[in-house]
Amino acid sequence: MKQQNSQTEEKILEAAEQIFLRDGYGDARMQDIADLAGINKALLHYYFRSKDNLFEYIFEKKISVMFPKMEEMFNQNLSFYETTCAFIEKYITLLNDNPYIPMFVMSTINRADRQDFIKKLPIGLIQKFAELYFKDFSVGKVREVNPAQLIISVMSMCAFPFIARPVIKEITKADDEQFKAIMQFRISEIQLYLKYILNQ
Amino acid sequence: MKQQNSQTEEKILEAAEQIFLRDGYGDARMQDIADLAGINKALLHYYFRSKDNLFEYIFEKKISVMFPKMEEMFNQNLSFYETTCAFIEKYITLLNDNPYIPMFVMSTINRADRQDFIKKLPIGLIQKFAELYFKDFSVGKVREVNPAQLIISVMSMCAFPFIARPVIKEITKADDEQFKAIMQFRISEIQLYLKYILNQ
DNA sequence: GTCTATAGAACGATAGAC
DNA sequence: GTCTATCGTTCTATAGAC
Structure with missing residues (x-):
């Protein structure tokens, strides 16, 4: 029974x-x-x-996939650059196994009658990143940028391609597997941008 | 009548x-x-x-707002860096006046029964940017990156915040006008990233 | 060209038999 | 716990009067 x-x-x-x-x-x-x-x-x-x-x-x-748990990452005493690099790899790998999640979450919280779902999102993640940035900036380890804008940029570069997935697949004539490969390669590309932006 | x-x-x-x-x-x-x-x-x-x-x-x-007309910009003989900087400013200004467009376009082309709408998008824009990058790269004006990935990154950084707008408004406790200001400031921030990435 | 009224289909939800 | 049958509502679309 x-x-x-x-x-x-x-x-x-x-x-x-x-x-x-x-x-x-x-x-x-x-x-x-x-x-x-x-x-x-x-x-x-x-x-x-x-x-x-x-x-x-x-x-x-499913929201834990959109804003992954990062506690153990912040407790390893890594630099802002190292932590963000690790986040990029973890996040894209996670989304490659769940490509529909970004569109699902965003379409939900954009509905007029579902805006209360925003409060379910674990957005403390952003605050943690900002604190770590200021810690490294105060000792001259990273170049001066706006940390909130940078974190939005990193999440944008990771998540948006999954939202624009049908367009990217059409332009590149890629199937599901080839799209995964494009995103896998994208990890090192975004990490490279971050290196240049932070002057590492 | x-x-x-x-x-x-x-x-x-x-x-x-x-x-x-x-x-x-x-x-x-x-x-x-x-x-x-x-x-x-x-x-x-x-x-x-x-x-x-x-x-x-x-x-x-409405699709012309998502992929704006850029012909005159490409005919001014500007560098890849200058052209992309101009694009960022034009694109975010345009989206600030049409904040619902990115979500509207993306939710449409992600519908299983509306995938033929992808073909209506003027995606030749991407190709033009890639050509301009290779032109500047061949004479050593820009650092080596993957141009397709870079263009996806620039579009991501511009468009994604409008898709995540309810979340960003909630986190920053911003109203519509304050969100516009955040995005207005974001123009110079993304341009700064581009400068560091391309080593300008 | 603009309206009221309604057809016809689809959907979420429930009643009731087993 | 699982089914069939159906209720009540909502939605797109059309018929027909003015």
């Missing part, structure tokens, strides 16, 4: 994740989720009361 | 633009467009046969 229960719930969550990531909240259909899970609509509402409920569940499960 | 005709059509287009930009295709409602235009739904279908038709009209009108 309980075994079967968990199995169905797991199937629903997997299907919901796939459909919501592909279509976003508004365009996603409960029927599509039911079909993909191999069950019917009524059972969806038995496990999760409403579409809103199910979506919130998936969203909260 | 014809005067009235044009006036109504203009009101519809203005309303449709506003609603589609805010909600995207899937979440936009013909009723909302009709209400905003001060007419009824039936009249919408009299002027534009379907929602698809109306949307396509608006989309084609």
